[in-house]
Amino acid sequence: MIPNPSELSHLHGAVEALVNAADPAVARALDKALSGGEVSVDEAEALFGAQDAGLLALMATADALRRRVNGDVVTYVVNRNINFTNVCIKHCGFCAFSRDHREEEGYFLPLNEIVRRAAEAAELGATEVCVQAGLPPKMDGSLYVDLARAIKSALPDMHIHGFSPEEVLYGAVRSRCSVEEYLVALRDAGVGSLPGTSAEVLAQSVRDRIAPGRISAAQWREVITTAHRVGIPTTSTIMFGHVETDRERAEHLAFVRDVQKETGGITEFVPLSFVHAEAPMWSKRLVDGIRPGATGADVIRMHAIARVVLHGWIDNIQCSWVKEGPKLAQALLSAGCNDVGGTLINESISTSAGASYGQLVPPSELRRWVRDLGRVPAERDTLYRVRRTFEQEPSEPEALDLAAEQPERFGSYAELIRMPEYRYEGQRAPRLEGPTLPEALRARGER
Numbered sequence: 278m279i280p281n282p283s284e285l286s287h288l289h290g291a292v293e294a295l296v297n298a299a300d301p302a303v304a305r306a307l308d309k310a311l312s313g314g315e316v317s318v319d320e321a322e323a324l325f326g327a328q329d330a331g332l333l334a335l336m337a338t339a340d341a342l343r344r345r346v347n348g349d350v351v352t353y354v355v356n357r358n359i360n361f362t363n364v365c366i367k368h369c370g371f372c373a374f375s376r377d378h379r380e381e382e383g384y385f386l387p388l389n390e391i392v393r394r395a396a397e398a399a400e401l402g403a404t405e406v407c408v409q410a411g412l413p414p415k416m417d418g419s420l421y422v423d424l425a426r427a428i429k430s431a432l433p434d435m436h437i438h439g440f441s442p443e444e445v446l447y448g449a450v451r452s453r454c455s456v457e458e459y460l461v462a463l464r465d466a467g468v469g470s471l472p473g474t475s476a477e478v479l480a481q482s483v484r485d486r487i488a489p490g491r492i493s494a495a496q497w498r499e500v501i502t503t504a505h506r507v508g509i510p511t512t513s514t515i516m517f518g519h520v521e522t523d524r525e526r527a528e529h530l531a532f533v534r535d536v537q538k539e540t541g542g543i544t545e546f547v548p549l550s551f552v553h554a555e556a557p558m559w560s561k562r563l564v565d566g567i568r569p570g571a572t573g574a575d576v577i578r579m580h581a582i583a584r585v586v587l588h589g590w591i592d593n594i595q596c597s598w599v600k601e602g603p604k605l606a607q608a609l610l611s612a613g614c615n616d617v618g619g620t621l622i623n624e625s626i627s628t629s630a631g632a633s634y635g636q637l638v639p640p641s642e643l644r645r646w647v648r649d650l651g652r653v654p655a656e657r658d659t660l661y662r663v664r665r666t667f668e669q670e671p672s673e674p675e676a677l678d679l680a681a682e683q684p685e686r687f688g689s690y691a692e693l694i695r696m697p698e699y700r701y702e703g704q705r706a707p708r709l710e711g712p713t714l715p716e717a718l719r720a721r722g723e724r
C-alpha cells in the first residue's frame with residue numbers, strides 16, 4: 278500500500294509547485310518538513326496563518342507526509358464508549374456532560390450493566406471499550422481498578438482503553454498512593470492503554486481560564502510519561518477553537534512531540550474541535566474572548582499542521598467524526614489524517630455539548646468514506662495493529678452494521694439522565710447489581 282518511488286516523485290513535484298506558490302514563511306516551513314527537517318514552534322505558528330495558496334500547500338504537504346508513512350490504508354477501530362457516570366466534582370467550562378452530585382440528572386451505571394455493555398460490544402465485533410467518566414465525590418479509590426478487573430474477568434480478550442490522566446490522578450489521590458503505584462495497579466488489572474484526553478491545550482494560562490482546578494499541564498505530563506514508563510501506551514489530543522492562540526497550539530504540538538521523544542509511548546494524535554453550543558463557558562459566557570469553535574478551514578489547518586509537526590514521531594493522525602461530522606472528517610483524510618477513529622456505539626460527551634452527528638457509525642459506513650477517496654480501509658486494534666484489510670466489501674453485513682439500524686437498543690445519553698433506575702444516590706462506587714438497560718426498558722414497556 279506504500280506508493281512506489283516513481284509515484285512519489287511525481288506527487289512530490291506537484292506538492293513542490295504548490296509550496297513554491299505559498300507565502301514565504303509558510304513555504305519555508307513546509308519545505309523543511311518535506312526535506313525531513315523538524316518544524317519549530319515559530320514555524321508551526323506561521324503555518325496557522327496559511328490561507329489561499331498557503332492552505333492548499335499545507336494540505337498537500339500533510340497529505341504527502343501521510344502517504345510516505347501510511348500509504349493508502351486508512352484505519353478504524355470497532356469500539357464502544359462506556360461513560361459509566363456523569364457525576365463530577367469538577368466544573369470544566371467546556372463540559373456539558375457532567376452533573377453536580379445534587380442534580381437529578383446524575384447517573385451511575387451498576388457494575389453488571391457496565392460489564393453487560395462490554396460483553397454486548399464484544400458480541401458485535403468490538404475489540405476495545407473506552408472507559409471514561411466524571412469524578413464522583415468521595416469515590417472509592419480502587420474504583421477504576423475494580424472496574425477494569427470486572428471487565429477483564431468477564432472478557433479477557435477485550436482491550437480496555439480507559440481512564441484519562443485526570444481520572445488516574447483522582448484515583449491515586451483517593452487511594453493515597455503515587456501516580457506510578459496507581460498506574461501499575463491499573464495495568465495489572467488489565468488496562469491496556471490510556472486516552473490522552475484532559476489535555477485540552479497544555480498551556481497553564483489557557484487551562485486556568487477554561488477549566489480552573491483541572492489537572493495541570495505538568496501533572497498531565499507526569500501521568501502520561503509515567504504510564505509509558507510502566508508499559509501503558511497512550512493517545513494524545515488537543516481541544517481547539519475556544520480561547521487559545523496559534524502560538525499556544527504550536528507549543529502544544531511541540532509539548533506532545535517532546536513527550537514522544539522522551540518515551541515513544543504515544544500511539545496517535547487526535548485534534549478535537551471545541552463543541553460550543555451547550556458548553557457552559559459559551560452558553561453562560563463564563564470566559565472572555567471565547568470563540569464558537571473552529572471554522573472549517575481552521576479544522577483543516579489544525580489536522581494538517583499536526584501531521585507536519587509530528588512527522589517522524591507520531592505516525593497516526595486521527596480525525597474525529599464526532600467533533601467534525603462525517604463529511605469534514607472524510608475530507609481531513611486528504612489533509613494529513615490516516616485514521617477515522619472508532620464506531621463508539623455510545624457517544625455521549627460531544628452529543629451532550631451539542632454535537633449532532635449521532636452516537637455511532639457502523640463499520641461499513643466508515644469504510645464507505647475511505648473507499649470514496651480511492652483509499653483502502655482497514656480495521657485495526659487500539660495499538661494500530663491491522664486486523665483486517667478490506668480490499669473489497671464483505672458480501673454479508675457485519676453484526677454491528679445490522680445492530681446500528683436500531684441505535685435505540687444501545688440507549689442514549691438523553692435517556693440515561695432521565696432513568697430513575699440509574700440515578701446517582703451518593704454512592705462511592707457503582708452498585709454491583711441493578712437492572713440492565715434491556716431489563717429496565719422492558720419493565721417500562723418501552724421496548
Ligand code: SF4
Nearest residue numbers: 365367369372375411
Ligand atoms: S471534563 Fe471531565 S473532569 Fe471536567 S467536568 Fe467534565 S467530566 Fe468532570
